[in-house]
Each structure stands twice: as structure tokens, then as C-alpha cells.
Amino acid sequence: AQRVTQPEKLLSVFKGAPVELKCNYSYSGSPELFWYVQYSRQRLQLLLRHISRESIKGFTADLNKGETSFHLKKPFAQEEDSAMYYCAVSVVGSNYKLTFGKGTLLTVNP
């Protein structure tokens, strides 16, 4: 069974500081990793998926299969990055249903 661990429930940084949101996963099969973001009073939206290797809103995430990690990083945090971030995994052959971590609430202070 898939499991996603986000060790930090809360993370607070100052504007302009680097930020890293941690995600570790366990899986059986071929995993695909995602980061979803939920801004205040908005719907859950896809931020990144590892197969696309894009940088969205300055965020990047690298899949480390050896450490089974998919940490989300941004070199200079902005106040508008304050949101709830969820790491998720889906597995080929499991109907691509997402297994989510518990989420990390990021607050970027001015």
C-alpha cells in the first residue's frame, strides 16, 4: 500500500528566505509523485508532477528514488506562497487514485 509522510504540519519562514517542504513516500509498483496546493478559500490545485519536471511559481521538486523523497523547494519565498501543501502519490495499476500526505501549512511572514 502507498503511504506519504509530510513530517511538518506547520512551517513558517520569512519573505525572501528559502523554503523546503519535505515529503517521503512508500509504495509498491511504479509511483508518480505530485504536489498539490490549497490557498485560503480556494480549491485544491495541482502544483507539480514529477514526470513533467516543470518549475511552477518558482517551485521545484526532484524525485529521489533512493531516499524515496519528493521534497518541494523554492529559493525565495513570497507572501502569496502561504497555503496548505499536500504531497501525493499514485501508482500505475491502482487506477491512479491519489494517496495524500497530511499536508504542511506554509506561512510566509513579511
Added chain:
Amino acid sequence: GAGVSQSPSNKVTEKGKDVELRCDPISGHTALYWYRQSLGQGLEFLIYFQGNSAPDKSGLPSDRFSAERTGGSVSTLTIQRTQQEDSAVYLCASSATPSGAQYFGPGTRLTVL
């Protein structure tokens, strides 16, 4: 274009009543998912529909929960004899293909008194 829509946005019901939650996926999306977001359990998968295939019901927590998808489009999640532990935000998502990115609706907040 229009995103995934869900109705109602909020539903308050009494314990023991039945409720129906509706999801309108993005037009043309063949895959549809229901998830539940609760304080204690986080985001959990409930059920998956893909085209005319049999749904994957592996995430439904009890037989009080059921869902259908008519005509490959709109989906309804039904909870019978609601319990207080059913209180949560119920999210619907759709994707263009089974492996495609999932787009989420705004959710229905269900409160069982």
C-alpha cells in the same frame, strides 16, 4: 473553460438522514474521482469511475456509501443513514485520461448533527 463543479457547497443534515452530493466534471474528462477531506483522516480516496468500466469502490468506508455516474458525465455520491463521523468535505476530481492530472472541484462541506 469551466472547471469541476459540485453542489451543494454546504449541506447540514441530521444523523440518520440520507444525503446526495453532486459532481459535474470537466466536459470530456473520462475519469472521475471522489475523495473525502476530514480533520482526523486528511484526504482519502473514496471511489473512481473510468468510462464504462466497473468503478473502483475500494475506498468507500462502509456500505452506507454509494456512487453512480450517469452517461459518463455527472456523478452522485449518496450517503445513507448519515453518522456524525461522516462530517467532512467531499471532493470530486476529474481527469482527461486515467493517468492525467486530476482537477478538483470546490467540495461539498457536509455537517451531520
